[in-house]
């Protein structure tokens with residue numbers, strides 16, 4: 001399944017993580033992937049209201065743009081998620097989306113209607129992030145959230161691209177090495193999805 005969803009989680013349209021994700025999208029397309037781009041700041045997305053009506057069947061009863069994102073993500077083999085670091089976590093836009101996908105976790109674990117994909121069929125996720133400071137632990141909080149979020153989607157954190165010392169809009173553009181790395185990684189993700197689809201799923 002050579003389809004990838006690219007999610008822009010920054011409020012800045014031309015910020016650092018958006019610049020890097022655009023490179024990854026271009027690389028993946030060059031390698032033949034079909035990539036859908038989603039800009040979270042353009043969507044109508046309520047935060048999770050914790051009403052748990054998803055216990056019935058795993059469907060979220062808040063009807064907004066979440067259903068559109070869910071359909072695209074579940075139809076894809078790979079996800080590229082880009083978020084800046086805000087207070088050692090992902091952005092609020094990104095976190096709202098993560099929480100809405102809890103309906104999928106509920107479906108699998110409480111409504112017992114879902115099933116985990118076999119290891120060969122698990123989706124592959126790329127996380128791209130940037131922060132202004134340079135501390136060793138800058139990405140720890142976000143990475144923990146992203147790993148668990150990806151797992152809810154039957155997805156492994158295939159790779160992460162984490163850039164320190166990027167603050168103002170346009171700074172990522174001044175680092176051709178970062179841009180090249182993001183482009184190359186997008187290509188590699190598309191290629192990894194092609195080779196994965198050649199491996200038959202154990203429980204197919």
Ligand SMILES: Cc1cc2nc3c(=O)[nH]c(=O)nc-3n(C[C@H](O)[C@H](O)[C@H](O)COP(=O)(O)O)c2cc1C
Nearest residue numbers: 010015016017084085086087088131132133166167
């Ligand atoms: C609300 C807010 C919180 C932030 N928190 C942090 C932080 O905890 N650590 C850090 O290094 N940078 C922090 N930053 C800086 C951003 O991570 C940095 O500017 C990043 O490059 C923005 O990426 P973007 O252009 O893709 O939005 C924060 C910025 C904002 C607006």
